[in-house]
Amino acid sequence: MKVFLGISSFQALAMFRRGLFYSYLTIYLRHFLGLSVTTTTLFATLPMIVSVISQRYIWGVISDRYQKRRLLILWGEIIAGILTVVLWYLHILPDDKAMAGYIIIIGLSVIELFWSMSNIGWSALISDIYEESRRGSIMGKLESFGGLGRMLGVLSGGLLYDGFGQQFSGWGFYHGALFFISSGAMFLSTLPMLMVPEGGVSSLEKEQIITRETSRYNPRIFQIFIVAMALINFGRNSISVTLAQYLTLPGGFHLSSMTLGNIVNIRSVAIILTGLVSGMVGKRLGAGNYLTVGTGISVLSLLILGMFETIELVCLSSFLMGVSEVIISAASYELASIYIPPEKRGKLFSVFNATFFLSWGIAATCIAGPITDLLIQAGRSAVSAYQVSFNVAAAMTASGMILLFVLFAYARRSP
Template identity: 35%
Template sequence: MRNKHFVSLSIFQIMAMFRRGIFYFFLSIYLKENLGVTNTEMTLYATLPMVANILTQSAVWGRISDKFQKRRLLIIFGELYAAVGYIVVYFIHKNMAINKSLHAAAYTIIIGFTIIEAGWSSSNLGWTALIADLTKETERGKIMGRLQFIGGIGNILGVTASGFLYLGGEGFSNGNLFFISSGIMVFSIIALFLIPESYAELEDSDVVSINNTILNKNEESMKKKGENNTVKNPQKICWEWQLFVWILVVLGIVNIGGNSINQMVSIYIRLPSTFAASDVIVAQLRNTSSIAMIIGGLLVGFLTKHFSDHTLLLIGFSFLFVGTLILPFAPSIVLIFVYMALLGLSRVWIQTISYSMITKIIPLEIRGKMMGYYNAAFYLSWGLGGTLITGPVADSIVGVNLVTLSIYVGFFIVSVCMWLATFFISYFKLNKTKSIQISSFSISFVFSVIVAFLFSQKIANWISSGGNSDAYSYKVTFYIAALIIVIGILTYMLLRPEKFELFKTKNKEKTKIKK
């Protein structure tokens, strides 16, 4: 990548992450504490907008990107659309709040941001496709790591500012956070005018050469298979789509697990029965994650030269699992800081390495559309797990008695045991005949019921001893999140497709081969 292009992307990245940090981190707290929504409703502000985001990325913006190759224009349109949308949503929200309809004011934000994301998603799609256009395969991990480093700085500045501007909710109610975020979006697009629309506008360079090589490889692959059509028909491009789908499934499971408690943690640490964290402490916790992202961005950029992508991705998954696992056991807020650090490391690690992996197998002609699917594995996870899993669980546990909690724990134990049994039966090939398969599942079910009967009440007693029902309801969601992450890790380790070997080559070795 050329230096001037990297500088332009860096300016946009730092402003985008500043805007994200200053606005979104306290939004869940504002919805819960000031507008009185439930835990499930609180997660809707992340779920519904992200559903709109990924649907329009794949169905609309990805197709437009591939057809017209206007990546930069998509980013500019998305940022301007969102900047105007923020202002409109604020004034409608303010009118609802003045009329004392707090629930309606909350849903104004949720529905308003869903509409905004439908257009704003063009910016996300254009960004990921443009970086792939401007970089060589061997440098993408390094470039993404540097951009994550720069974005982390912007996020720290944004969250720090938000800690002082939130003011117990006044930052949202008086519009300051809306206006600042909108202004940043407008100014951030200035840096983009130093960047070409896509690879099509670049002069002769290594990047163009590599992109042309990709086209030639696709043509050769199709000729070998007896295809007379050109690669202009994206439906007939030969590529490892099964491998792409598999990595998306793994990313989706792990990300849903890790992100299903994003909003829960922010509320949990502010409870009087836990740590009663102030606005400034909450901001410091978020900044710990951002600092870890900065360090991780530099570190992962270096390690991509020495280790294969598949190993580094597993390390990223492990960071997320360990951090989530220690969260419910934290006796002091110090361990919450440790969790946030591991969370930051895992995010930059997973995003950087997975991006490097999927761009190695996606053909240039359908890059925009496939990037939309890739982004879905991240964006959907921001709220989907909370809305469908942890949010309802937390709401259902609050205020329940010990017997009801024991029943919940029992069902959870049975579910975990049966899921593990499914993996072992598949791994040891005990499903060759129907009779053996039925016997294996029957024995597993009986065993899981016995385990649940013996331990559910003890576990329920232990959970309820950790504070009031609000506190232990959130702790239960932390255990569930850790379990989902484990499911993703086991899927990654045990259910690898045949072409997985493509990810085992070190990036450094690839560079030598090309020479």
């Protein structure tokens, strides 16, 4: 109970920080600092590239060699918290707004070099602490706690973005409130981690595990799984940066920051509710079937955005995104923990994490952003241009779901 309290508190604080900061950063870059749609996506793309490379070649190697998990998390949060405050100061120095935007993008990339040690430590730690049969249920519960934290973060960010409606849009970033609170959440998140064991696998356990588990590891199955997850995550997350821009378009819904926060929090409510029952449903369906269902729900949520322009259906789409997020996260993690042998958790979880972290940025930069910009330049309305990108995202996610069927058929035939 003490251990779960520690990791669930950490998860809630992590998602609070993300909801507070990243839900509104894209609007700040686009509408206040004046960057193009494609350029705004770089705040996710470049840091995520740094994250994936550093997880794979630095922190994953260190984690496996020294079997340190919690230590990586603690140092990652502390260093990132310090650098976040430094980034705020640096971005207000230039008079040119576009330059301030580029400083944020580059600064977040530097921060991610260190913050990524927390990500890889977290992924490996959960597998170290909990046995295979409980991981799906634990991940679902953690998603619920994360959803609650995200909801509070989004509400707080919506209030602070324009200074409780008393200041200009972007005030919360420009004057530092969102940077400072985000940094404080990182420092605070280290406290509950002191309740959690270090994790890792001892040398004796490692030898026993290698003997017991290596025969289960099938590189081909893992490779197909990674490609499927890349398609699914790149599809569904390609709109993560541009969706807020779409909902605040002057020629479209033109939502205020508070109304946008309410839409985002419908997703948070779905995350909380789904997380409560995710373990039970996932155990009944099996991780593979559960992942397929979650992917199908994600495709539906994207198609709704791409085909309809009513606020009610946008709310429905947001709810479905929350449902699918929990299912995909819990089921894919459970499958990854099965496909990855314990002695390789650091390195191979970094590969699995890459399908998510890269999707959050590269997909937006290479798919959603360019599609939207090119169509607008070609004379299409901004609303229509964004909707086309949503439909492309749905098609890519659906292709990942098709590959899942191939994966499971191949896995059944494999010894």
